[in-house]
Amino acid sequence: MPDARFQPLPGFRDFAPQEYAFRAYLFNTWRKVAHRYGFVEWEAPTIESTELYLKKSGGELPTQLFRFTDQGERDITVRPELTASLGRIAAAYQREYTKPLKWFEIGSCFRYEKPQKGRLREFVQFNADILGEAGEGSDSELIALAIDCMREFGFTANDFEVRISDREVWIRYAAEHGVPEEQVGDFLAIIDKFERDRPEDSQKKLDAFGMLRADIEAFIQNPPAGCSPRYDAVLAELDARGLAEYVKLDLYVVRGLAYYTGLVFEIFDKGHSLRAVAGGGRYNGLVSTLSNGAVDMPATGFAMGDAVIAHLIEACPAARALRDAALRPNACDVCLVLAAPEMRMQMLTLASTLRDAGLRVDLPLAPAKMGNQLKRAEKIGARYAVVVGAEYPRVELKTLATRESVQTDLESLLCELLPSED
Amino acid sequence: MPDARFQPLPGFRDFAPQEYAFRAYLFNTWRKVAHRYGFVEWEAPTIESTELYLKKSGGELPTQLFRFTDQGERDITVRPELTASLGRIAAAYQREYTKPLKWFEIGSCFRYEKPQKGRLREFVQFNADILGEAGEGSDSELIALAIDCMREFGFTANDFEVRISDREVWIRYAAEHGVPEEQVGDFLAIIDKFERDRPEDSQKKLDAFGMLRADIEAFIQNPPAGCSPRYDAVLAELDARGLAEYVKLDLYVVRGLAYYTGLVFEIFDKGHSLRAVAGGGRYNGLVSTLSNGAVDMPATGFAMGDAVIAHLIEACPAARALRDAALRPNACDVCLVLAAPEMRMQMLTLASTLRDAGLRVDLPLAPAKMGNQLKRAEKIGARYAVVVGAEYPRVELKTLATRESVQTDLESLLCELLPSED
Numbered sequence: 102m103p104d105a106r107f108q109p110l111p112g113f114r115d116f117a118p119q120e121y122a123f124r125a126y127l128f129n130t131w132r133k134v135a136h137r138y139g140f141v142e143w144e145a146p147t148i149e150s151t152e153l154y155l156k157k158s159g160g161e162l163p164t165q166l167f168r169f170t171d172q173g174e175r176d177i178t179v180r181p182e183l184t185a186s187l188g189r190i191a192a193a194y195q196r197e198y199t200k201p202l203k204w205f206e207i208g209s210c211f212r213y214e215k216p217q218k219g220r221l222r223e224f225v226q227f228n229a230d231i232l233g234e235a236g237e238g239s240d241s242e243l244i245a246l247a248i249d250c251m252r253e254f255g256f257t258a259n260d261f262e263v264r265i266s267d268r269e270v271w272i273r274y275a276a277e278h279g280v281p282e283e284q285v286g287d288f289l290a291i292i293d294k295f296e297r298d299r300p301e302d303s304q305k306k307l308d309a310f311g312m313l314r315a316d317i318e319a320f321i322q323n324p325p326a327g328c329s330p331r332y333d334a335v336l337a338e339l340d341a342r343g344l345a346e347y348v349k350l351d352l353y354v355v356r357g358l359a360y361y362t363g364l365v366f367e368i369f370d371k372g373h374s375l376r377a378v379a380g381g382g383r384y385n386g387l388v389s390t391l392s393n394g395a396v397d398m399p400a401t402g403f404a405m406g407d408a409v410i411a412h413l414i415e416a417c418p419a420a421r422a423l424r425d426a427a428l429r430p431n432a433c434d435v436c437l438v439l440a441a442p443e444m445r446m447q448m449l450t451l452a453s454t455l456r457d458a459g460l461r462v463d464l465p466l467a468p469a470k471m472g473n474q475l476k477r478a479e480k481i482g483a484r485y486a487v488v489v490g491a492e493y494p495r496v497e498l499k500t501l502a503t504r505e506s507v508q509t510d511l512e513s514l515l516c517e518l519l520p521s522e523d
Numbered sequence: 524m525p526d527a528r529f530q531p532l533p534g535f536r537d538f539a540p541q542e543y544a545f546r547a548y549l550f551n552t553w554r555k556v557a558h559r560y561g562f563v564e565w566e567a568p569t570i571e572s573t574e575l576y577l578k579k580s581g582g583e584l585p586t587q588l589f590r591f592t593d594q595g596e597r598d599i600t601v602r603p604e605l606t607a608s609l610g611r612i613a614a615a616y617q618r619e620y621t622k623p624l625k626w627f628e629i630g631s632c633f634r635y636e637k638p639q640k641g642r643l644r645e646f647v648q649f650n651a652d653i654l655g656e657a658g659e660g661s662d663s664e665l666i667a668l669a670i671d672c673m674r675e676f677g678f679t680a681n682d683f684e685v686r687i688s689d690r691e692v693w694i695r696y697a698a699e700h701g702v703p704e705e706q707v708g709d710f711l712a713i714i715d716k717f718e719r720d721r722p723e724d725s726q727k728k729l730d731a732f733g734m735l736r737a738d739i740e741a742f743i744q745n746p747p748a749g750c751s752p753r754y755d756a757v758l759a760e761l762d763a764r765g766l767a768e769y770v771k772l773d774l775y776v777v778r779g780l781a782y783y784t785g786l787v788f789e790i791f792d793k794g795h796s797l798r799a800v801a802g803g804g805r806y807n808g809l810v811s812t813l814s815n816g817a818v819d820m821p822a823t824g825f826a827m828g829d830a831v832i833a834h835l836i837e838a839c840p841a842a843r844a845l846r847d848a849a850l851r852p853n854a855c856d857v858c859l860v861l862a863a864p865e866m867r868m869q870m871l872t873l874a875s876t877l878r879d880a881g882l883r884v885d886l887p888l889a890p891a892k893m894g895n896q897l898k899r900a901e902k903i904g905a906r907y908a909v910v911v912g913a914e915y916p917r918v919e920l921k922t923l924a925t926r927e928s929v930q931t932d933l934e935s936l937l938c939e940l941l942p943s944e945d
Contacts, residue, residue, distance in 0.1 A: 141854050144538035148532060396526075436561075460559065466658060467661075
């Protein structure tokens with residue numbers, strides 16, 4: 102346990118090397134799967150003009166921004182999310198890339214929220230977006246990527262599900278039930294809260310539209326066949342990809358944000374015990390909004406945070422096993438051990454030779470007992486110890502896992518060690 | 524060129540995928556070399572209590588902080604550097620790690636400076652530090668790591684030099700020339716500016732100590748043999764490592780910051796045409812200061828920024844060649860091409876099979892002409908195109924570099940493609 106006297110700010114986290122190793126495991130997994138899908142990485146500035154977020158949210162800024170005035174009197178915000186920057190940067194650079202753009206970012210985001218399980222003031226989002234393609238092929242590609250990230254962490258269809266919804270269904274429903282066009286947003290907001298509101302509160306809100314909560318509940322429970330042609334098309338593609346078992350049509354899902362325009366989805370643990378681990382959807386108008394109409398690109402994207410997934414991994418034995426394997430200490434391949442202090446310079450020469458060959462090498466920085474040097478080699482997870490003594494250039498090669506030990510000259514040592522570099 | 528209407532804040536940068544690829548090259552190179560030296564990665568929160576930076580700098584805060592008051596009335600700062608967090612976190616976690624700690628971080632830092640060549644408001648620092656070891660072995664290990672980072676980028680002893688100095692030499696010089704102990708800091712500050720100040724200004728400052736500028740200049744040009752036993756010991760170790768040609772004793776170097784205590788160094792391009800590309804040194808008292816005396820650990824470390832090195836790489840043909848090789852578009856291994864639209868589902872199944880095997884696969888998300896599909900495959904840097912047509916499960920495998928093409932069944936396809944995964 103870290104010394105409690107030296108803590109970060111509330112809602113912020115320190116990543117000492119053991120904690121960082123888990124972070125690297127998350128990042129590397131996201132990167133690996135995104136690359137497998139042909140996505141390329143980008144990165145936004147950490148601080149943006151507050152105006153950018155105002156444009157995106159249509160003037161209603163969230164209250165939890167790290168927003169301030171800089172020394173040049175600019176109204177600036179430490180980014181709460183990545184999509185606003187994505188829209189701006191895609192608008193600026195889109196001419197240089199072949200469409201569709203398949204872009205991902207892994208970046209810190211900042212919100213002044215009450216710190217609690219799964220909610221932090223600095224957290225990391227993995228964002229993946231496809232820009233410049235409106236068809237169902239991009240929805241299916243994006244949802245498949247989200248599913249494969251979960252599978253790569255070791256989760257199965259028993260552990261999570263992707264709840265897919267279609268705002269078009271609700272927009273049509275609203276039109277058919279006499280909701281005036283300018284009130285469709287209010288209607289969507291009621292559906293968005295449907296699962297969380299008390300039934301009588303939902304009903305009270307629905308009174309304004311002369312609707313019965315029970316009718317809507319029945320519609321959600323038994324959506325008419327063919328109500329979402331887009332969902333059906335995406336399901337067929339996911340089926341061809343072998344991923345149909347992970348998804349279901351779930352019209353409870355609306356996603357709060359105003360800018361979503363079509364299919365939206367959220368990933369939950371099967372027990373629905375935590376917040377969504379990921380969420381996203383289609384946002385065809387946002388790039389145009391952010392570029393003041395200069396660039397129009399259909400888009401779909403999702404974000405997965407680092408906090409909820411950490412809890413899910415902890416709760417799932419298969420995912421935990423993969424994580425633990427990735428976290429085993431493994432700071433180096435070879436730890437040099439100095440048995441004869443007068444051979445220090447020779448040991449340094451050997452260290453350079455091994456490092457130049459690409460091996461990860463640790464060595465004693467000051468005189469220490471053999472036993473302590475070997476203990477350090479084990480603690481940092483070295484695979485081999487190489488003991489340099491008076492017989493140098495003959496050395497002793499110890500395999501730390503088996504405690505086997507052989508005498509060898511330098512040439513054979515390199516041959517022995519190099520194939521182990523993977 | 525990006526569209527100038529959609530720019531980030533002044534001094535901040537966008538990393539569209541092409542720009543990100545260079546960033547990834549920098550980060551991967553730093554990581555690779557640090558791992559080769561047995562360093563492990565950590566990460567600080569992006570925002571800290573301003574008090575932490577006040578402690579570190581002894582009360583004189585730099586004026587360019589991104590400092591503000593959060594919604595809980597806390598005085599907070601978006602980090603200007605990483606060493607203050609390192610001291611705090613090392614104090615908190617040191618009991619859990621075997622000493623010495625060899626830690627590195629790659630992280631964004633923020634300073635409100637006038638943007639210019641090599642100076643930005645958001646920049647990245649690679650920091651490497653060794654904590655818990657005071658001997659010359661740790662100085663030599665750290666400086667060797669800095670040199671090997673430069674070598675890994677393709678620089679040689681013709682391109683850069685490590686100017687090493689020793690504050691102990693100047694502290695002894697001050698004592699021997701009657702500088703009162705409480706004014707040694709002021710004396711060091713004069714030496715720190717010696718190269719940049721006009722000679723008459725230096726002399727004016729030195730008048731207070733009754734010293735002649737010419738005497739100091741002569742001392743720097745011909746430092747007495749043995750004046751820095753620590754430098755001599757480090758040089759011997761670097762020589763054993765094959766790295767002596769990169770370093771020289773250069774007493775002009777002092778490093779501005781008050782907390783340095785022993786050897787300090789800076790890396791410059793040989794022409795000294797830019798700011799230092801890296802700088803650092805020993806700071807034995809800082810962890811104690813940051814932990815209010817609770818944890819005392821000797822330490823040495825350096826930082827290398829991402830802006831100056833980018834200019835150096837651009838100016839050095841060998842480094843530029845390595846960079847350009849790393850930047851070649853290479854978004855995927857295989858780009859699927861759909862020749863018969865009715866085979867889309869089969870193509871999706873094939874995509875999943877190849878991705879599950881670990882290959883990076885792109886595919887058409889919507890109907891497109893064969894020619895356009897092949898053009899995209901080349902633009903994104905795919906190695907192979909696999910054409911799926913009416914003959915599926917027979918497909919055509921095209922090697923894009925050679926334009927060779929063979930017909931194959933799926934089993935042979937996998938055998939053909941998998942060894943290419945490296």
